[in-house]
Amino acid sequence: MSATLVLILVVIGAYLAAHVMFEWIARRFLIVSGAEYLLLGILLGPHVTGLIGTTVVSNFAPIMILALGGMGLLVGTGLRIPEMRRLRSVHFRVATLEAVLVLVTVAGVMTLGLLLLFEISAREVVLSATAFGIVATASAPSGVILVARHLRGRGVVMDQLTVTDWVNGAVAIVAFAFLLCLVRVDPTAGGVSLAPIEWMVINVGIGLFGGILFHLFLGADKDFDRLTVALIGAIILTTGAAAYLQLSPLLPTFLVGVILVNTSPVQKQIRELLARVERPFYYVLLIFAGAAWRPGSGGWIVPIILFLAIQTAAAIGGARLASRVNGMTSSLGPNWGIAMLGHGELALAIGFNYLLLEAAPLADLVFSATIASVFLTHFTAARFVRSVAQDAASSVMPPVAGNR
Amino acid sequence: MRRLLILALLLAGMQLILPLGSVGHASEVLLAFGFLILAAYTVGEIATYLHLPKLVGYLVAGIAFGPSALGTVSEASVANLSGVSQLAVALIAFLAGAELRWSDVRERWNVILKMMTAELALTFLVMTTVLVAFRRFVPPLEKLQPLEALIFGMLFAAVAIVHSPAVTMALLSETKARGAVARTTLGVVLIADVVVVLVFSALLAIARRLVPPEAHGAAIPVASVFWEIGGAIMVGALLGAVTALYLRFVRRELLLFAILVAFFGTEITRLLRVETMLALLTAGFVTQNVAREGDILRGAMERSAAPVIVVFFALAGAKIDIGQLAMLFPLALPLAVIRATSIWAGTGLGARWARAGTAETQWVWFGLVSQAGVALALVNIFAEAYPARGIDLRALMLSLIAINEMVGPAMFRRALVASGETSQTTSAKTVTLTTPQRVLPEP
Numbered sequence: 001m002s003a004t005l006v007l008i009l010v011v012i013g014a015y016l017a018a019h020v021m022f023e024w025i026a027r028r029f030l031i032v033s034g035a036e037y038l039l040l041g042i043l044l045g046p047h048v049t050g051l052i053g054t055t056v057v058s059n060f061a062p063i064m065i066l067a068l069g070g071m072g073l074l075v076g077t078g079l080r081i082p083e084m085r086r087l088r089s090v091h092f093r094v095a096t097l098e099a100v101l102v103l104v105t106v107a108g109v110m111t112l113g114l115l116l117l118f119e120i121s122a123r124e125v126v127l128s129a130t131a132f133g134i135v136a137t138a139s140a141p142s143g144v145i146l147v148a149r150h151l152r153g154r155g156v157v158m159d160q161l162t163v164t165d166w167v168n169g170a171v172a173i174v175a176f177a178f179l180l181c182l183v184r185v186d187p188t189a190g191g192v193s194l195a196p197i198e199w200m201v202i203n204v205g206i207g208l209f210g211g212i213l214f215h216l217f218l219g220a221d222k223d224f225d226r227l228t229v230a231l232i233g234a235i236i237l238t239t240g241a242a243a244y245l246q247l248s249p250l251l252p253t254f255l256v257g258v259i260l261v262n263t264s265p266v267q268k269q270i271r272e273l274l275a276r277v278e279r280p281f282y283y284v285l286l287i288f289a290g291a292a293w294r295p296g297s298g299g300w301i302v303p304i305i306l307f308l309a310i311q312t313a314a315a316i317g318g319a320r321l322a323s324r325v326n327g328m329t330s331s332l333g334p335n336w337g338i339a340m341l342g343h344g345e346l347a348l349a350i351g352f353n354y355l356l357l358e359a360a361p362l363a364d365l366v367f368s369a370t371i372a373s374v375f376l377t378h379f380t381a382a383r384f385v386r387s388v389a390q391d392a393a394s395s396v397m398p399p400v401a402g403n404r
Numbered sequence: 405m406r407r408l409l410i411l412a413l414l415l416a417g418m419q420l421i422l423p424l425g426s427v428g429h430a431s432e433v434l435l436a437f438g439f440l441i442l443a444a445y446t447v448g449e450i451a452t453y454l455h456l457p458k459l460v461g462y463l464v465a466g467i468a469f470g471p472s473a474l475g476t477v478s479e480a481s482v483a484n485l486s487g488v489s490q491l492a493v494a495l496i497a498f499l500a501g502a503e504l505r506w507s508d509v510r511e512r513w514n515v516i517l518k519m520m521t522a523e524l525a526l527t528f529l530v531m532t533t534v535l536v537a538f539r540r541f542v543p544p545l546e547k548l549q550p551l552e553a554l555i556f557g558m559l560f561a562a563v564a565i566v567h568s569p570a571v572t573m574a575l576l577s578e579t580k581a582r583g584a585v586a587r588t589t590l591g592v593v594l595i596a597d598v599v600v601v602l603v604f605s606a607l608l609a610i611a612r613r614l615v616p617p618e619a620h621g622a623a624i625p626v627a628s629v630f631w632e633i634g635g636a637i638m639v640g641a642l643l644g645a646v647t648a649l650y651l652r653f654v655r656r657e658l659l660l661f662a663i664l665v666a667f668f669g670t671e672i673t674r675l676l677r678v679e680t681m682l683a684l685l686t687a688g689f690v691t692q693n694v695a696r697e698g699d700i701l702r703g704a705m706e707r708s709a710a711p712v713i714v715v716f717f718a719l720a721g722a723k724i725d726i727g728q729l730a731m732l733f734p735l736a737l738p739l740a741v742i743r744a745t746s747i748w749a750g751t752g753l754g755a756r757w758a759r760a761g762t763a764e765t766q767w768v769w770f771g772l773v774s775q776a777g778v779a780l781a782l783v784n785i786f787a788e789a790y791p792a793r794g795i796d797l798r799a800l801m802l803s804l805i806a807i808n809e810m811v812g813p814a815m816f817r818r819a820l821v822a823s824g825e826t827s828q829t830t831s832a833k834t835v836t837l838t839t840p841q842r843v844l845p846e847p
Contacts, residue, residue, distance in 0.1 A: 008668045062434045192424050202424070209417055216410050217442060225710045229445050232711045237438025241421050243431030279660065 035378040037283055038348070038371065041290020052291045062240075064288045064356070065249055069239025070281030071349040072250035075169045076257020077274055084166070091160050094322045095167035098337070099137050101318030102168075102311070103175060107133030109310045110303070114362070117303055124361035130179050131354050131366045135373070136311035138172035138347040139165055139340040156331045161339050161385060164319075169346055170254070176350050177203050177251035183359050184246050203247045207255025210238035214260055227269055231260075248353055282345055289352045293371060294364050307369045308376065315340045339388040342380065343373045407446045414443050418476050436481035437488065441711050443469060443476075444718035457813040459574050459717050466721020473726060482722045485715065490680075492716030493777055494666035495709040496570045497681040500594055501640075501688025502702045503573070508587065515758040516591035519768060522754030524565050524596055527746040528603075531561035534742055542735065544796035555611045556790075556797055562604040563782050563801050564743050567593040568812065569681070571774035574713055575816050577706075583825035588764050589771035589816070597778055598682055602633060604782050608789060615790075628677070635678035637686050643669055644690025651697040658704035666705075681778065720776055724806045728799055736803035740811070743804070747772050763823045770819030774812025775805045 044051045084092075110129035118125070181199035194202075214234040218227060238256055239249040261267055319337025323329045351370030355363045377384075418439055425432070444465035451461030471479040509516075535557035539545040545553045572593045576586055647665055669687060673680040692698040729736070748769045755765035783805070787798045820826050 008664060008671060062431060065431055066434060194424075206421075209413075213410065213413060213417075213442070216406060216413070217446070219406065225707065228707060229441060229711050229714065233438055233441035233445070235438075236434055237442060240431055240434030240436070240438045241417070244421065244425040244435045246425070277659070 035286075035344075035374055037286035038290045038374060041287040042293050042371075043290075044287075045291035045293060047293070047295050057288065057291050060288060061356070063284060064292070064352070065243045066236060066239055067281050067285035067288065068349050068353050069235050069242075069249040069253040070277065071285060071345060072173065072239075072253030073235055073257040074274065074278055074281070075173065075250075075346060076254040076259075077261040077271070079166055079170065079258050079261070081262045084163075087159050087163055090326050090328060091163040092167065094160060094326045094328055094332075095164040096171070097322035097325060098164055098318045098340070099168050099171040101321060102314045102340075103133040103137045103171065105133075105314040105318065106136040106307070106310050109314075110307060113303055113306045117299070118362070120361060127179065127183060127360070128362035128366055130175070131350075131360070131362075132307050132311075132369065134172050134176045134179060135343070135347050135351050135366065135370050136307070136314060137168050137175070138350055139168045139315075139342060139344075157333070157336060157388060160328070160332055160336065161388070164340060168340065172346060172350060173248075173250045173254045176353070177248040180246070180248045180353075180357065183357055183361075199245070199247060202245065203242060203251050204255065206238055206241045206247075207252035208259070210234050210241075210252055210256040211259030211263075213237070214256060215263065218264070218266065224269065224273075227266060227273060231270065231273060234260075246357065246359075250349060250353060285345065285349060285352065289348055289367075289371075292352065292355060293367060296364055296368055300365055300368060303365060304369045304372050308373060311373065312341060333388070336388050339385040341384050342377045343370070344378050348374055407449055410446050411443060414439060414446075415474075415476065422476075432478070433481050433484040436477045437485060437715060440465070440469070440477060440485075440715050440718045440722075444714050448714065457575055457817045458578055459571060459813040460810065462714055462717035463721035463724075463810060463813075466718035467724050467726065468721075469718075470722030470724070472724070477722055482719060485719055488712055488715050489719055489777070490670050491663070491666055492709070492712040493570065493681060494670045494684045495662075495705055495712060496573050496716075497684035498666060498669070498688035498691075499702060499705055499709065500569050500573050500590070501644075501685035501690075502692040502698060502705075503576075503590060504594065504689050504692070506693045509591065512588060512591055515588055515755075515760045515764065516595060518758035519588070519751055519754030519760065519764075520592045520596050520599070522757060523592070523747055523750035523769070523772060524599060524603075526750035526753065527565045527743060528558075528561045530746040531564045531739075531743060532557045534739070535560055542800070544800055548793075552615050552793075555607075555615050556794070558607055559604070559611060559786055560797060560801060562600065562607050563779055563786070564739075564804065565596070565603075566600050566775055566779040566782060567596055567772050568774040568776040568778065568809075569593050569597055569685075570713075570716065570776050571809075571813050572771060572816070574717070575771075575813055575820070579817060579820045579826040581820040581825040583763075583823065584761055585763050585767045585771070585819060585823045586825050588760070589768050589819075592768065592772065594685060596772075597685075598633065600778070600782075601679055601682070604785075605632065608785065612789070632677065632679050633682065635676055636673065636680075636682040639673060639676060639678055640669075640683035640686025641690050643672070643683065643687040644694065647687060647691045647701065648695035648698070651691070651695045651701055655697060655700065658701055659707060662701060662705035716777075720780075720809065723780075724809075725802070729803050729806050732800055732803040733807075736800060736807055739800075739804055740807045743808070744773050767819040767823045771816040773808055773815050775808040779805045779808075 041052075043049060046052065046054045046057065107126075107130045110132040111125055114120075114125045114129055115122075178196070178200055181196040181203065184196070184199050211234075214230055217230045217233070234256055235253060238252040242249040242252045260270060264270060316335060316337040319332075319340060320329070320334055323332045323336065347370055351367045354360050355367040357363065360366075418435075421435070444462040447465035447468075448458035448461030451458055451464070467473055469476040471477070471482060532554075535542060535545060536554055539548070539553050539557070545556060548556060572590055575581075576590065643665070650661065665687070666684070669684045670680055673683045688702075691701060695701075751769035751772065752765060754760075755768070760768075780802075783798055783801045786801070787794055790797075
């Protein structure tokens with residue numbers, strides 16, 4: 001049977017399974033579904049059953065890149081400024097500090113670890129360690145969303161978790177885009193030679209251009225078909241432009257998402273349309289990411305365990321330090337960082353994007369560590385969030401209400 | 405003005421980005437795809453200001469930005485986007501099948517069959533006769549032996565009698581046309597498509613015996629022709645039944661499901677070597693007439709088809725070789741005129757035979773002039789069978805198709821407007837959800 005046909009059947013099967021079983025499980029037991037498709041991708045991929053061969057994986061490269069662009073757009077459309085303005089600024093200060101602490105801590109420790117474990121250049125070590133740091137920063141929004149929906153209410157902790165999730169996503173995407181600009185200057189990357197900062201400006205420019213183009217294209221028209229063409233065209237164009245220049249498609253599409261969700265007069269229709277295309281992007285990304293995974297040597301176990309340990313410590317410690325510096329410990333409790341332990345679609349997209357770059361050092365290791373983290377934390381991401389939200393509600397909520 | 409600004413921005417953006425990257429990178433195809441969606445759609449809107457169908461705009465955009473003109477979209481990108489074209493063909497075929505209601509087909513069967521028979525027979529006969537009789541004026545045929553000239557002339561005529569389901573469907577969507585002319589044209593185009601594939605395949609099998617092909621295995625055995633058609637109907641019916649079951653018991657995430665049905669249909673028909681368009685057409689027909697929820701899936705399919713249809717026609721335009729068209733234009737134009745005249749005469753005869761209404765007699769033939777994907781596919785099969793001897797004839801065929809591709813949509817639009825069957829008032833979404841007559845979204 002052809003691999004493409006297998007792939008189509010798998011997607012159909014996975015889709016039916018998702019609706020019949022996983023959605024119910026997610027609601028009933030607060031388990032975030034998604035990682036099962038990643039596992040499915042690994043099982044079908046060239047290194048386990050071989051049903052999806054290496055050629056098929058490389059033939060579908062444009063679709064995988066498009067899925068990455070779609071992920072950036074989805075994260076971007078989550079950043080609605082009117083919604084953010086309703087929240088206190090201290091939440092943003094705490095979140096930014098937490099994100100930076102996690103990024104720097106994980107990157108720093110991984111630099112030391114990789115220097116000891118691998119005989120590669122210092123540049124390669126720093127680049128791959130930074131990739132580890134960025135993956136650790138990207139928390140899973142699905143857990144926060146699921147719990148927010150489940151609890152049907154807001155509070156200081158849920159507000160903080162929501163803001164932290166936004167900020168983590170934004171910091172991870174921007175940092176990753178810059179990392180790829182650094183990787184991009186490698187002479188083997190092809191194309192013209194520019195400084196990393198110039199590539200970064202180009203990457204941002206693509207996003208702004210896509211956003212402006214979308215506006216011009218749509219005008220004041222609310223026709224659904226026109227919206228579909230404009231949105232799909234803008235995603236594909238910005239993703240294609242960034243990937244063609246071997247830059248991250250996540251940042252430009254993230255910017256398009258932020259622009260359109262905050263400035264367009266048809267935000268409601270955009271959200272409706274995105275809700276329809278969100279799942280396809282997500283499933284394609286997960287299945288292909290699984291299929292693209294390449295097993296490594298036994299020597300990878302130590303750095304992966306080191307990454308998992310340090311990212312856990314950094315998330316909890318960083319959150320605790322950030323809240324203490326901003327005087328929010330009494331409101332948020334000491335362990336709210338546990339809620340940020342879950343890694344999901346964005347972390348996977350970053351790891352996968354890193355893997356797709358030919359010039360990226362230790363790409364297989366970074367991606368394997370991302371997959372390990374997703375498997376360990378994604379299913380329980382919502383439970384982490386709920387435990388933090390419930391602890392806060394039972395112990396610290398009354399004083400918080402007084403403070404506000 | 406706004407649309408011109410969009411076009412200028414798009415072109416400027418592409419000119420800035422293309423030199424910065426490495427040509428031939430896998431992502432170039434995405435860049436070209438995104439550019440074509442937005443650029444072709446914009447040109448399509450400009451075309452409406454000139455009272456031309458949007459399709460013509462998409463085709464013009466493809467020609468203008470394609471490899472033979474500005475070169476913004478490279479030849480490699482056009483080739484790499486063939487998957488999008490296949491998906492578009494599958495979606496169009498499914499939607500076309502879903503448009504055919506059993507009650508409607510029964511009601512119009514007599515008119516459709518008689519008009520189609522007369523039109524196909526007369527056009528085939530006239531085109532073959534003209535090509536053979538005047539072969540000394542047709543460079544690709546002049547040096548051939550009489551038997552070879554006759555066979556090649558018949559194969560040329562078999563390509564010339566092909567219509568374009570894609571153009572028909574897209575225009576019915578654009579104009580939101582309903583009524584006798586629209587429905588009879590659609591019926592003739594869809595059923596003729598099946599007949600022409602059979603005729604062409606049978607002719608190629610005969611040609612293989614009389615004029616042995618240069619490429620071994622390129623010609624199609626008669627048995628496989630029957631499998632190609634019969635198998636397609638079986639596969640399509642099965643796919644339609646499964647789709648109907650999905651609609652009955654699951655009925656969720658229809659946007660993705662619609663795309664998966666199209667992808668699955670394309671892939672399974674390729675593997676089983678059956679006619680893709682016929683299989684998807686059957687699937688659409690079965691779904692629409694078996695499942696009560698058929699309209700819901702059609703709505704989802706219409707929405708997902710909009711961008712791929714824009715690119716499908718833009719790619720069709722990009723494949724037109726302007727240089728070759730200019731060179732063969734003096735020969736292709738008279739052939740196009742003869743073909744159109746034959747269609748007019750044949751349709752008129754058929755209409756009288758079937759005692760069709762005045763509107764159908766007067767306007768249906770306008771919708772039968774267009775040619776696109778199916779005709780191009782047959783030309784490719786011919787070229788594979790006769791790569792050396794058929795090369796000049798292939799170029800002439802392509803030139804003829806290019807003329808019909810450009811002129812046909814404008815003619816059909818005029819017919820629909822003149823017969824008073826168009827409706828421009830209902831909003832796209834409302835029509836999709838409430839009126840079963842709607843075919844595709846307004847691109």
